[in-house]
Amino acid sequence: METIMASASDVENKLEPLSVLKSNLAVNVKQRKRSDFLFSLVGLMSLLFALITLLALFVDLAMTGVPRIDLAFFAEFPSRFASKAGILSAWVGTFAVMITTAFCAIPMGIAAGIYLEEYAPKNWLTRLIELNIINLAGVPSITFGLMALGLFVYKLQLGQSILTAGLTLGLLVLPIIIVTTREAIRTIPNSIREASYGLGATHWQTIQDHILPYSSGGILTGVIIALSRAIGETAPLVTIGALTFIAFLPSSPVSPEYPFLSFKWLMDSFTVMPIQMFNWISRPQAEFHVNAAATGVVLLLMTLIMNGIAIFIRYRFRKKMKW
Amino acid sequence: MADLTAFTSADHPVRKWRKVKDKIIESILFLAALSSVFVTIGIIYILVSESLPFFQHVSFKEFVTEKEWTPMFSEAKFGILPLVVGTFMATLIALTVAIPLGTITAAYLSEYVKPNVREMLKPILEMLAAVPSVVYGYFALLFVTPILQKFLPELGGFSVLSAGIVMGIMIIPYISSLSEDAMRSVPTHLREASAALGSSKFQTTFRVVFPSAFSGISSAYILGISRALGETMVVAIAAGMQPNLSLNPLEPASTITAYIVQVSLGDLPHGSIGFQSIYVAGLTLLIMTLIFNVLGMWIKVRFQEKE
Numbered sequence: 001m002e003t004i005m006a007s008a009s010d011v012e013n014k015l016e017p018l019s020v021l022k023s024n025l026a027v028n029v030k031q032r033k034r035s036d037f038l039f040s041l042v043g044l045m046s047l048l049f050a051l052i053t054l055l056a057l058f059v060d061l062a063m064t065g066v067p068r069i070d071l072a073f074f075a076e077f078p079s080r081f082a083s084k085a086g087i088l089s090a091w092v093g094t095f096a097v098m099i100t101t102a103f104c105a106i107p108m109g110i111a112a113g114i115y116l117e118e119y120a121p122k123n124w125l126t127r128l129i130e131l132n133i134i135n136l137a138g139v140p141s142i143t144f145g146l147m148a149l150g151l152f153v154y155k156l157q158l159g160q161s162i163l164t165a166g167l168t169l170g171l172l173v174l175p176i177i178i179v180t181t182r183e184a185i186r187t188i189p190n191s192i193r194e195a196s197y198g199l200g201a202t203h204w205q206t207i208q209d210h211i212l213p214y215s216s217g218g219i220l221t222g223v224i225i226a227l228s229r230a231i232g233e234t235a236p237l238v239t240i241g242a243l244t245f246i247a248f249l250p251s252s253p254v255s256p257e258y259p260f261l262s263f264k265w266l267m268d269s270f271t272v273m274p275i276q277m278f279n280w281i282s283r284p285q286a287e288f289h290v291n292a293a294a295t296g297v298v299l300l301l302m303t304l305i306m307n308g309i310a311i312f313i314r315y316r317f318r319k320k321m322k323w
Numbered sequence: 324m325a326d327l328t329a330f331t332s333a334d335h336p337v338r339k340w341r342k343v344k345d346k347i348i349e350s351i352l353f354l355a356a357l358s359s360v361f362v363t364i365g366i367i368y369i370l371v372s373e374s375l376p377f378f379q380h381v382s383f384k385e386f387v388t389e390k391e392w393t394p395m396f397s398e399a400k401f402g403i404l405p406l407v408v409g410t411f412m413a414t415l416i417a418l419t420v421a422i423p424l425g426t427i428t429a430a431y432l433s434e435y436v437k438p439n440v441r442e443m444l445k446p447i448l449e450m451l452a453a454v455p456s457v458v459y460g461y462f463a464l465l466f467v468t469p470i471l472q473k474f475l476p477e478l479g480g481f482s483v484l485s486a487g488i489v490m491g492i493m494i495i496p497y498i499s500s501l502s503e504d505a506m507r508s509v510p511t512h513l514r515e516a517s518a519a520l521g522s523s524k525f526q527t528t529f530r531v532v533f534p535s536a537f538s539g540i541s542s543a544y545i546l547g548i549s550r551a552l553g554e555t556m557v558v559a560i561a562a563g564m565q566p567n568l569s570l571n572p573l574e575p576a577s578t579i580t581a582y583i584v585q586v587s588l589g590d591l592p593h594g595s596i597g598f599q600s601i602y603v604a605g606l607t608l609l610i611m612t613l614i615f616n617v618l619g620m621w622i623k624v625r626f627q628e629k630e
Contacts, residue, residue: 140553232455
């Protein structure tokens, strides 16, 4: 007992008086509160920096571009004269390429997602496929363009056509669709599957009647995000040799004679809005820069609206689904 | 009732057909999943097979040591170094912008902001990633460069600096979004323990949450690096497309991706040396990104917090 008392008084002698300790603590707490406050300020500033940059980009583009946009701008072909030039061939091309991309990527992406989530056994092949999809998402987009140039344009002789462009962009966004499909399917609780099996449904019936309908919101979100990414993609299409000056439209998909539907447009050459915009930026004259800004406004509006829809669907779906 | 027993027996035609149908569907789905592997094989095969003839004209030694890259000149020189240096310069500038801003934003959103405000801010931040890169190119050339020229009068119309800065802004959401996910998945009891020992929020964030989430944060950085290495349109528009072996960010330069775009804009015959040169450049880029991806996986495994 005495030794403890002694050591306690020892400690007390060595330590500074309590009042000093208290004031030290007060200073310390003050410093910490200040660093806390400072960091929240720094955090807010860096967040604002990003948001203000985004705003500056919108405002700059809109101020230059919006006055240029009128009906004629959508109805004219590109031209040597900046004031007469329009984006008719570009937006039609974007539309045609997007349809091809969607046909290529959506069924394949969803099918692959279903397989990996619902069927795939745990073995090396599944691991290989999963690892491959992660890696593929990190491959630079221009590499897809090089592959398409070698494979689709020259080996398969598809030419620099809408079909080549659609396939290229389809393969490019495939990982996005696969990953979002898997995430959407994974949120469905196992009890749903078990209930379906319990009623005698087969594996596919369960997927068709339960898994797919319940995950459709998530899958749709992924599809829209993938397509909005494909709309803005420029580099792979430049690489496959898409032309920058196109003064004609692809051939019509409907024809007056039997069989009424024509797929000749798939093999036509094309241009798309980002390529048209790139072409106009690359020219030295400021009048063409105005055209580029106007195209940029249209492009930006389309991607933002698509992303907005995707966010909205995700939000609505999350609210609706309560397991 | 007899019919029903017949139906439940395993060899009733309806049940047999369902089983067959299930198998058929499964194999179709399997093929769809496997196709992604064929895409990778296709990329590697095309890039390698189109690059190989290049090395019959140019020795590997010249490719690596030559200091000029002028495949289109009559006195063609094939040294990849200027393109690689340009690519790394642009990436480095982008990361100098994106890593601090992205990390601080992530820490702020994850630790300081109320959840409902965060849910509102995140989609807006992610819009930065949704903007098409060609629009960023416009922004770099016609908005950021003129602003930079006010501070740096010697800056020309094309520079790695402005392309790099805009690229950095472009990849902020990739870094902030993934880092924030990683930080938020750090269990709350670690934060509580830290707070109980008297740490401030700031100390908790950077001495407890950040180290625990390091594995996830590093994969965010790696993703940012691969994005920056492979980004094309911003550098093609704003950096000037001139292969330049220089460490001065104020000068114009070219990157691997910008070179590929530059050549593709012209009309090169299949099999010419210029055509092969874009495949060699593309292969170099693919190998560079692959190295970073593997590094990222290694870091992720190495620093994964054990439960």
